[in-house]
Amino acid sequence: MRKKAVSLLSGGLDSTLATKLIIEQGVEVVGLHFTSPFCTCNKGGKDNGSCGLQAARTAQELGVKVVVRPKGLEYMDIVRSPRHGYGRNMNPCIDCRIFILRKASEVMVAEDAGFVITGEVLGQRPMSQTKQALKLIDKESGLEDLILRPLSARHFPATRPEREGIVNRERLLDITGRSRKSQLVLANTFNLKEFGCPGGGCLLTDPLFVPRVKDLLAHDENPTMRDVSLLRIGRHFRLGPETKLIIGRNKEENERLAVFASPPCVRLSPVGFQGPEVLLEGAIDDHVLEIAANIVAYYAKLPALPVTVEVRNANPTKQMFPYIALDPNTFKL
Numbered sequence: 001m002r003k004k005a006v007s008l009l010s011g012g013l014d015s016t017l018a019t020k021l022i023i024e025q026g027v028e029v030v031g032l033h034f035t036s037p038f039c040t041c042n043k044g045g046k047d048n049g050s051c052g053l054q055a056a057r058t059a060q061e062l063g064v065k066v067v068v069r070p071k072g073l074e075y076m077d078i079v080r081s082p083r084h085g086y087g088r089n090m091n092p093c094i095d096c097r098i099f100i101l102r103k104a105s106e107v108m109v110a111e112d113a114g115f116v117i118t119g120e121v122l123g124q125r126p127m128s129q130t131k132q133a134l135k136l137i138d139k140e141s142g143l144e145d146l147i148l149r150p151l152s153a154r155h156f157p158a159t160r161p162e163r164e165g166i167v168n169r170e171r172l173l174d175i176t177g178r179s180r181k182s183q184l185v186l187a188n189t190f191n192l193k194e195f196g197c198p199g200g201g202c203l204l205t206d207p208l209f210v211p212r213v214k215d216l217l218a219h220d221e222n223p224t225m226r227d228v229s230l231l232r233i234g235r236h237f238r239l240g241p242e243t244k245l246i247i248g249r250n251k252e253e254n255e256r257l258a259v260f261a262s263p264p265c266v267r268l269s270p271v272g273f274q275g276p277e278v279l280l281e282g283a284i285d286d287h288v289l290e291i292a293a294n295i296v297a298y299y300a301k302l303p304a305l306p307v308t309v310e311v312r313n314a315n316p317t318k319q320m321f322p323y324i325a326l327d328p329n330t331f332k333l
Contacts, residue, residue: 005022007064008100010033016195057194084098268309270296
């Protein structure tokens with residue numbers, strides 16, 4: 001076995017420490033970072049995300065190359081129907097780890113590496129980091145005996161890199177549980193500064209976000225990454241089986257919605273008053289436009305007067321719609 005490993009490098013505390021522990025043993029390490037539209041550290045919701053930038057900074061501090069891979073649309077099939085089920089909400093944690101490790105095995109071959117490192121800690125996450133779950137993940141990923149978890153290694157049987165002397169088991173750790181006190185002490189010992197989101201997570205565990213995902217998958221058999229990215233922006237409303245409305249909550253979101261507003265989508269902008277931008281997708285008629293215009297008026301807190309908006313499509317027009325006393329929560333996701 002080659003003295004080289006691929007490390008799943010999220011940019012968070014645990015994966016940073018796991019990587020550092022193996023580097024300290026003279027093993028060549030290549031970082032592997034997966035971007036996800038559901039990462040809670042991805043504040044801006046952009047493709048590369050803040051986690052991707054953090055992983056790059058972490059890799060630089062550790063002195064390792066980092067390979068970046070998007071989870072992509074293939075991952076949405078797992079979100080739609082995970083073989084091993086969901087956690088409390090719509091988080092397919094076990095299937096997600098299997099997916100990531102299968103991709104890691106491809107990178108391992110491409111990099112001519114001998115094994116994979118992860119920052120997983122026994123008992124830290126209730127669904128995917130129990131002994132039973134980790135054993136299942138190892139087996140179904142096709143990397144059984146080749147996955148090393150340096151932070152909790154003493155709680156598991158020795159892996160092949162340990163047995164072959166590539167890694168000294170005595171220098172690995174026995175951390176368990178949700179607390180990160182031990183990790184923070186170790187980071188200070190190594191004088192590591194570039195790590196983020198010690199408790200970073202997944203939006204698929206968020207009960208307020210999950211209805212948007214369910215709605216998308218229920219109404220679109222083949223969503224694009226654009227559709228997935230839009231889930232993170234603004235307020236979402238379902239106006240009909242084929243019609244969805246997204247409304248900006250602030251100036252930044254209004255600007256971002258404008259970027260996404262390419263045909264056949266329709267963009268609505270307030271005329272004569274300050275209010276949010278609106279993006280309409282799907283089947284759009286005068287009735288839909290009327291409801292959308294009144295939702296704009298609702299969030300702009302306009303009085304009960306006719307509402308004028310600019311309908312920005314192939315042929316932009318200014319249209320006035322009568323006031324409707326509606327409750328947007330009727331449509332809100």
